[in-house]
Amino acid sequence: MKTLSLFAAISLLFIITFNSCDLLDVDDATEPDEEILERLPYTQYLVAFWIGTDQGRFPLQWMQQLSGVRGTHLQVDRYNVNDEFLNPIWNLYYHYINDNLYLTNQLAEKVNSRAYRGITRILNAYSLGIMIDSWGDVPHNTYPVYEDQQILLFRILELVEQGIQDLNASRDQNTMKPGQEEDRIYGGDLDKWERAANLIRLRYLLRSANVSGNYNNLLVYLESYNLMQGNQDNMVFEFPGGDRVNPHYHFDINTNNTRAGTFMIDMLKQTNDPRLEKYFRTSSHEYIGSSPGQALLTASNIANSFRQEKSPLTLLSYAEQKFIEAEIYYRTGNQAAADMAYEEAVRASLLQYDAADEEWEAEHAVADGVSLEQIINAKYIALFLNPEVWSDYRRTGYPNIDPFGHDQDSGAEVPRRFPYPGDEKFYNYDNVPEDVDIYTRFWWDTQD
Secondary structure (H helix, E strand, O other): OOOHHHHHHHHHHHHHHHHHHHHHOOOOOOOHHHHHHHHHHHHHHHHHHHHHOHHHHHHHHHOOOEEEOOHHHHHHHOOOOOHHHHHHHHHHHHHHHHHHHHHHHHHHHHOOOHHHHHHHHHHHHHHHHHHHHHHOOEOOOOOOOOEOHHHHHHHHHHHHHHHHHHHHHHOOOOOOOOOOOOOOOOOOOHHHHHHHHHHHHHHHHHHHHHHHOOOHHHHHHHHHOOOOOOHHHOEEEOOOEOOEOOHHHHHHHHHOOEEEEHHHHHHHHHOOOOOHHHHEOOEOOEOOOEOOOOOOOOOOOEOHHHOOOOOOEEEEOHHHHHHHHHHHHHHOOOHHHHHHHHHHHHHHHHHHOOOOOHHHHHHHOOOOOOOHHHHHHHHHHHOOOOOHHHHHHHHHOOOOOOOOOOOOOOOOOOOOOOOOOHHHHHHOOOOOOOOOOOOOOOOOOOOO
């Protein structure tokens, strides 16, 4: 039997998407330059909403930032992942996000707007990256046929490059460009879109370098490309409310199937991290976490700032970029630069959450010979509610978390991927890869 939370998630998906689609219903006489004004913010909303649903929540449970305490999420906490659990998030991507990215791109072509096309290509690269991080081989432009994840990674890099070329060309063109209402992420600031695109590029080049071991090539991107300059460049979606609410509002107030993970709470408590009170609410005047499979209903919820109807959702951050820089410098033997980037990353995270504390920073943000483990552990804390921490774990083995069942089974392992959804196995069985389970590794997942 499917659990109540699964039904709730499916219901919410259909309510929001169909109601929102009604807002975009246009007759045949609607001009492309009018339709694109609504299509882009709707597509941005879909991408941000998707990241806050189980698409991001399941990995965050496995990484023990969150813990499932009942329903579907308790089963996922215990690594019992029914194929049906993945139907809503797979369908949200293929039936809504992918379709709207295509339609927005087509409209951009019709109105000859390289600004709109560039932004759409960057959003396409970002969301395709989430898909291959979760499932590996997936259909892209070839549905129902699946494409190899390595080829799709290079497709992401191609989309990023094409998107940046479009943005650069649009600066010299007197054509349509989105403004504050049409672009709910950067308000039409094309420079910020370019910086976000280059961070997406770095994300996926790290995957490739994890296999080749060649991190020196990445130094070129740090030195030559337009990267984020501070928290003002963070890629954040501002939810307008109404029928387009932050998904954490539903999951943490209505469904309420997840709580704080013990591992995350303990990491923050260990150093008296000032972000503890910014990330979580107290429960009986204490910050309490639930361990994997424990189902502790009295554990803390995430803070109100993350779960209101209009709460913003961060997709990419300056802190993430600086941690990537720290890792690249560390791996290429430039310890001084790694230390400096690490310090800047931690401070950026503290500022992002209004948690700056000079005394704490003097003890915990200043680095002298920072290690890879320190970099990834600090990044894990900084990227709260961001499923990128799951990819970092699979690349590096950090943070050093105990998987569910480790006390009974010495071979217990954190899940490495999503299984393919039940609907996809039923309707597209000729193409779905076989012999895949939650422990099947991707080509870049080489860490023992």
